[in-house]
Amino acid sequence: MTTTPPAAAAGHHHHHPSFGHMVKDSIAAGLLAALLALPLLGFHLLDSAQGLHLDYRFPLVLWSGLVVFGGRLGLSLAGAAISKRMSARKTTSAESITGAPAKPRPWRKIAGWVMVTIALTLPLMPFSDRNLIDKATLLLIYVMLGWGLNIVVGLAGLLDLGYVAFYAVGAYSYALLSQYFGLNFWICLPLAGLFSASFGMALGFPVLRLRGDYLAIVTLGFGEIIRVILLNWQDFTGGPNGIANIKRPSFFGLPFTAVSMDGKPTFSQFFGIDFAPEHRIIFLYYLILVLALATNLFTLRIRKLPIGRAWEALREDETACRSLGINPTKTKLSAFAIGAMFAGFAGSFFATRQGFISPESFTFIESAIILAIVVLGGMGSQVGIVLAAVLLVGLPEWFRDLQLYRMLAFGGAMVLIMLWRPRGLLSSREPTILLSDCPEAAK
């Protein structure tokens, strides 16, 4: 991803395609579209009382040709404008000439704090309702998963396409532990993390000697194996029927119910307020917010520690790491296990929030979405991941009414972002330590 995007490379003066060339190209595309549309749209088979007969719809063919012509022309004009601007920016940017370090970006820190403030005060806002909090909770699950996967992909550079498997392990650990042993959420949360981390280790141990694409394929396979096991181990996991009636979380022992079940006070009774179903929703929201922020804090912290720096070094050059005495296997395993642990936490939260889980929630598309969030956010950027999660999960959730066009917009947004920001929304990396911040020791 470090190479110049083709759009930018083509952006030098003499490489600009002329307008005439663009028109020619667009006409060709339009003709091709019309040709394709002729059999696809041009003939319409009608089944009427008189039997079958053909309906000719040639205007439609014409229109599709025109639309493609216009679209193609617009796209190449826009592309030329963008690449022109990019090449202009490239030559004026002082950074590329002197190689000087990127200036610190205080706005990113400010943006982070603004986001945290918004997240903390969201349930108190006058416009917030049950629906909004619910959607924000879902969004935060993805943010947390993105932050967790970022440790594996963004920091350690290990392409993991089966991340959702660890999420599933976390969810099923809680569901099964509470079902078979009656354990409550607060005991299961660390256990779920532990289980997922162990699964991460178990998978990582044999496969981490693979690199790049090979690793990606094996992790993809692992994700599917977990899902298929969950689907087929009927007696234990409930198979496709999943596990229902998972215990809801309590407020540190105080249940969120209207009436007390076993004589102990409920949350509303204990605090002497009227019972409202929103209490649980808001509690769940704050719970995932705390979990997600803990993930974030952990990542920010570990980046500045030897293990975090070793992860990044491993992403940059594994051979050099070995020559410096860094154990690549252990380092990769730790990244894999820690990333998996956070997925486990998120999974057990997911189980307690839904109250019902089935293998259907842990398909490959989930892994793909989480990975897309990380890549789109700019690998390694914490704020970027939040933005990407809002874009990829939040917006489609809010525009659910547009059902059919949702995935179209999703794909379109992906393509646009990759054209406009091939290295992710916020891609620049800040050093974990600055010499200017380290006072010189007294001699």
Next chain:
Amino acid sequence: MSRAPLLTVEHLTMRFGGLTAVNDLSFTAYQGEITAIIGPNGAGKTTVFNCLTGFYKPTVGRLTLTPDNGKSFLLERTEGFRIAKDAKVARTFQNIRLFSGMSVLENLVVAQHNALMQASAYSLAGLFGLPRYRKAEKQAVELARYWLNKVGLTAQADWSAGNLPYGSQRRLEIARAMCTQPVLLCLDEPAAGLNPKESLELNTLLRDIRKEQGIGILLIEHDMSVVMQISDHVVVLDHGAPLSDGSPEEVRNDPAVIRAYLGAADDDEIILGGGAA
């Protein structure tokens, strides 16, 4: 003066299928000396390095490292990363391998990974912000600062390593290797691509390292001006086999070496021919 052996290579042979890259090579590198391995392209120099630093397992041979702390290591039996971690052999690469996305200072701190991991109890002490780790990190930065000064990169410490000019990247790679506090430093063509001024600076740097750190340096080099001026001991390889072994003066006058390099020629041309490499 008495010479204490640091690295003893005995009957090193490395075959790749039918190709014998190194054939029955034996030599000794001494403590506090600069030993140069020279030879035409494809002579097997880098293969020797890769065997020493655990990237290849030699087909035959014994590589014994005997630092003056009394320990000894059989490198051919040591796992790759342990050669750097425990036996303390550091190396640079022919095609520079820096962590180019990370800053110059970070490159030097990563090199002290093992010391820092120990000090931070595998990062746990650091996670909870214990003073023990902060102290260790401060020491690591001090060591990095020392080497930054030494290679003249203090002003660029916070730059991205990949943005440094070529010559500085070479020096940074040496500084990074030195931050692992090695007993043997292996440099794979450190002068490749340097201009004459940078090449001179490199000579000074390597002499300083030998004098101040007292460690052994093993050097692969084409640039004869570097080899002849700073090395104490030269080993010549040709087609994987040892050709000559001795002081620079002895090697320079060895008819076999002159033949291998130029067919037949006098010393001046060797220097010129080598200098252009």
